[in-house]
Amino acid sequence: MLRQSALGCRRGLATLASESLLPKKYGGRYTVTLIPGDGVGKEVTNSVVSIFDSENVPIDWEKVDISGLENQEGVQKAVESLKRNKIGLKGIWHTPADQTGHGSLNVALRKQLDIFANVALFKNVPGVKTRLQGVDIVVIRENTEGEYSGLEHESVPGVVESLKIMTKVKSERIARFAFDFALKNNRKSVCAVHKANIMKLGDGLFRNSVNEIGAKEYPEVEVKNIIVDNASMQAVAKPHQFDVLVTPNLYGSILGNIGAALIGGPGLVPGANFGREHAVFEPGSRHVGLDIEGKNVANPTAMILSSTLMLRHLGLNEYADRISKATYDVIAEGKTTTKDIGGSASTTEFTDAIIEKLKTL
Known part of the structure; x- marks a missing residue:
């Protein structure tokens, strides 16, 4: 609870x-x-x-x-x-x-x-001058898998394989956490950040899990989706459109740095x-x-x-x-x-x- x-x-x-x-x-x-x-x-x-x-x-x-x-x-x-x-x-x-x-x-x-x-x-913090005011974004980031699984090896000299692990169980778990957060804190939407247009299985699993959990269990909260590179551009140009962003590990790191720049560091x-x-x-x-x-x-x-x-x-x-x-x-x-x-x-x-x-x- x-x-x-x-x-x-x-x-x-x-x-x-x-x-x-x-x-x-x-x-x-x-x-x-x-x-x-x-x-x-x-x-x-x-x-x-x-x-x-x-x-x-x-x-x-x-x-x-x-x-x-x-x-x-x-x-x-x-x-x-x-x-x-x-x-x-x-x-x-x-x-x-x-x-x-x-x-x-x-x-x-x-x-x-x-x-x-x-x-x-x-x-935004009152007293800190920034180019944009009214920024209020929450980034909820899965902490234990994705690109940060830490599973890398050199299969042959000069060839490195880095494994990105995505599971339905953990994708659904972070989705529920994000929707719970939104519901308890009067947030209107949860937006899944992904790259499913390229990583159709891994990021597709993450995006689909967020969509399914939102539709079935949290009808009060709007569900959105955005590709990570577009999310980065939109966060700089029009950050006010975002409410709660839920992301795999790497994308949360990238958007977190953009968010820090928006509010002053x-x-x-x-x-x-x-x-x-x-x-x-x-x-x-x-x-x-x-x-x-x-x-x-x-x-x-x-x-x-x-x-x-x-x-x-x-x-x-x-x-x-x-x-x-x-x-x-x-x-x-x-x-x-x-x-x-x-x-x-x-x-x-x-x-x-x-x-x-x-x-x-």
Whole structure:
């Protein structure tokens, strides 16, 4: 069953509310797995920790830092923590493009825990100047198969086979999640993004599954379809036509980057990942930020808003409302914002401004 949950961006994230997905509460407090990730991950998760401390949010962190560990050992450490706690706040792990034998740790984590649904929220933020206003798009992305199955091999020297796995079971599962989200959050349409004109079997299966689930089980929600290359063009030219987009893994990654550009950059996009038993909250635009690591200039807004989604998921709505309001107020005032959205403040200064704003609410 799904329950409606208010959104830090501003409203509207439906989260899975089965009892198995919620962590145990001890003495009125929750233990949450904290995974700083690579690049600017430590800096932006530190912002969240500082803000939570200032508000006395009833969260205890179980930090998982995989620095110095072997790849699979690090993933396993994170998996074991999430199995205990059910809920996590995560930065992005870096996946080198030029290193063989190093699969994505992010994908490995999601596959091991079957965290199948990624939700990324692209909505204009008051105070951030962009070419287009009124953008409000949700991208729901299948997390565990498609092009990100991680199944590659070199059959003969110079010939690589990369397998794209698409299954009816997982296509129907992500379709139901998308339609549930739309229904619970007063969204009018769900649009399947595909390339079925070329990949007639794989993407055809995905598109047809979304269409069938929508027609049979969710007659209240309009079902649409769009080819991924056209979706990319339309998202830039006329983004207001889109409501909820449901995509295989790769297409969600592409459209997510377009969505981030539309609203002012990856530092503004909150996100969440859901499975049947676990929920992991992380920025919706998966940028590591290696080029600005350690410079104290990263925008922590995406991580802060992702943490408010986590708080709402736990039923801590008052804390979430205060923190999200303070964050939006600081951005709208424009006096202490980071460089990526037109300011000159450091990560620490922006975080301190939010903490000071909280004192006035």
